[in-house]
Amino acid sequence: MKSVPLGVFIIMALAAPAFGQMLQAAEGVTARDTPLDAGSSITLTWQPSPDEAGRKVQVLAYEVWRATRAAGEYERLGEVESGKENYEFTDEEAENGVEYFYKVRARGERMSTDAAPAGPVKATAEWFHPDRLNMLVASVVLAAFVLYFISQARAGKELFIRRIAGLEAVQEAVGRATEMGKPVLYVPGIADIDDIQTIAAVTILGRVATMIAEYDAALLVPCSRSLVMSTAQEVVKEAYLEAGRPDAYRRENVRYLTDDQFGYVAGVDGIMLREKPAANFYLGTFYAESLILAETGHSVGAIQIAGTAMPSQLPFFIAACDYTLIGEELFAASAYLSREPRLLGSLVGQDLGKVIILISIIVGVVTAFLAQFGFELFGRSIALEQLFVVK
Amino acid sequence: MRREIPMIVAFVAGVTIILEFFVPALRDVASQIQKWYLVVIAFAILVGAFNLLRINYMKIRYRRADWPYSFALIAGLFAMAIIGIGWGIKEGTVFDWLFNYLIFPMSSTVFALLAFFVASAAYRAFRARTVDATLLLVAAVVVMLGQVPIGSAWVPAWWPDSLVFLTPDWLKDRIMNIFNTAGQRAILIGASLGVVSTSLRILLGIERSYLGEE
CATH class of the missing domain: 3.40.50.1220 (TPP-binding domain)
Structure with a gap:
């Protein structure tokens, strides 16, 4: 009687390496609304399965699955081939305002392992691009100059x-x-x-x-x-x-x-x-x-x-x-x-815009130059170059 | 209404495209407008082809000067259209062969003329008659020497670092990265302001000559 459990034990011990090679899931799966877009888009990011780095079990690809409930029925959206340091997948077919859950499945030759579902996350359309505020201000100021001088020209000013x-x-x-x-x-x-x-x-x-x-x-x-x-x-x-x-x-x-x-x-x-x-x-x-x-x-x-x-x-x-x-x-x-006076007025506005840009460049160069020497105001460098960075 | 409708279309389309730069939510609308524009272009190709045929047909009909060229043009136009529609335009088709061995070499030949025209234009521009032209000549020679391996070949290995500013490589980099880049940026800034001003004139209906109205 004692030989039976012992036999099972021996078999299990012999098979242990094979059972030990369970494919590990992808790590750090996050799902978020794609920033600064028109909606209908959710971006997933994750890091590779530890097995991919360790090369114990080959990870062929990562499949992305989507559902509207965490425990609901998931549909396959696509896959990303393995071999990267960081992974990203964009779901371009999300409906705005609907909550979604995402699973990333590490797929090997014989087995697959799901990471914990990420979500809920909703796709939304952005109504303003904050990185372009400087461009908006510059455009409005320039447009104001042009319109002002057009009105001046209309009024008969030389x-x-x-x-x-x-x-x-x-x-x-x-x-x-x-x-x-x-x-x-x-x-x-x-x-x-x-x-x-x-x-x-x-x-x-x-x-x-x-x-x-x-x-x-x-x-x-x-x-x-x-x-x-x-x-x-x-x-x-x-x-x-x-x-x-x-x-x-x-x-x-x-x-x-x-x-x-x-x-x-x-x-x-x-x-x-x-x-x-x-x-x-x-x-x-x-x-x-x-x-x-x-x-x-x-x-x-x-x-x-x-x-x-x-x-x-x-x-x-x-x-x-x-x-x-x-x-x-x-x-x-x-x-x-x-x-024609109205058209000429726009040229004067354009020239004034150029003068302002010229002054901004000079101020930017001087402040950037001073900043190089550690010139600071209220604990901050006064270089204005960041204001002019267009993203 | 013949003027108002195009102006309204220009205003709505223009403002939407501009706003889309700042309001991502309008991206789909802007993309739709751009698709409509592509549809208009597709139909406009027919207008262009008809214009080409009409002008060249009249030349052949009235035997105007160089009419055989017009005949060759119309024959080529129809031949390419018939072969393309009849047997497809994929790789390995007759159309593809004609494109690769006839049209592409002809285009390359015209492009190759540029080398000769660069030489003749450079000869005129670089004649050191004025201070400006002399500066241009010197800068061009330095940049050309800096661009080719032989330009730096004469610099010996023992050349002191303190005199690196006398080497064509160093000078070329400074001319291209500082003077040339600064000049190009100045032009681009000016042009951008011009674009804003022109766009405003068109959107507000002040500039209407593009509609055929002064």
Whole structure:
């Protein structure tokens, strides 16, 4: 009789290593509403099972399961492969306001072990991004300046606008084309109409087209986007109408070429070499094609005015064109050319915003410099650089 | 109403997209607006294709100058469309072959022209006629030397640390990281202010020339 328990004991002792290799659960499972989002999202984080680090039993993956009650029926959402120091899984299909519980299951080759359920947690939509408060304040202040000066301009106050050489040259360029009997080529960049630089380019096109219609020169506008073409056609048509020359408007001169970047370049270069325009305008968003266009324009002897807010392309335009509108000047051009007081008022507001940023930079540099030497106020470093960090 | 409706659409869409930056809860609405925009773009492609066909067809019909190029364009357009729709555009199809061995090399050829244009533009820009141009020339030579291995090859191993500021590597880093970066940031700050100002003018309906109205 005594031999039976002894036998069981021996068998258990022999099998102990196998039983001892139970897969351990993932550790530190937390579930929280995904911060600063539009809701419908819960983020889970956890650390690996101790077995993964110890390599006793191989953990293949961690499965994520979800239920609306801790002891309820869980549904599988997905899995994350093992082999990381920290794990994260985002449930993008949570319903706002509903309480959820989550289980993380460590899955091995032959067995799986669940961690204790995490929750309850609810997904909610955030109504304000606190890290962007500085941006909001800056935008509101700048908008206030612009609106104030627009109201001043409306009231008839005389506003000083600094001279922009590139825009003063627009009339000269159009006049030259008229005298030479050659067309004006206007390239509105290669971006679509949702790009603010393209919008700026199209608004400038309206002013330039009015001038061209008055001078009775020809205007060519090759576009790389259909929507830009449609908008440009309307703008040019209205400009000719306003100039009292609707008969001179040629719809086919505002044409679509191709969306392909270098196909468009080849098309515009072809137009330049065939039509030999007397004046070329390159205004809007440009990439690698900027120098190819500008150098081809230079080779046909055209007076060239370029403008973009792409810092990497500006050196090319400056090297190859007669005048270049740098960054903000592109956005100021339409208002500048129109000379309309309301539009000019916005430019003054913009300039004032620039002055404030300049002062902030100087204050920031000085305080950061002082902070380096341990200058402190009320026990805190007075460096303002943290205020300007955009997250 | 022809003016008011586009202005209202521009205002609502613009303000929503701006607010979404500060109010995460509006992300879905903003994303929906962007999807609508993509739908508009998809239809606008047809407008562009029709414009292309019409202009080139007229050139062929009236035998205007260089009309054979227009013929080649229309033939290519239809050939690619028919092959793409008929046999698909996946890897290994005729469309894919035409793209890889015809269109892609042609694009690369145009892109390669940039090297020659850089040389000709640099020649004009770097002629040391003025103080500005001379500074540009010196900076460009230093940066170019700093970018290539041969630029630092002449610096001997025993070169003293106290004279490191005379090496192209050191100078290049300073020019690029301090002067160039500062200049680029200044341009970006100015441009950002311009964007805010232009956006306000458009949203408030002060700037309407993009609608074809002065």
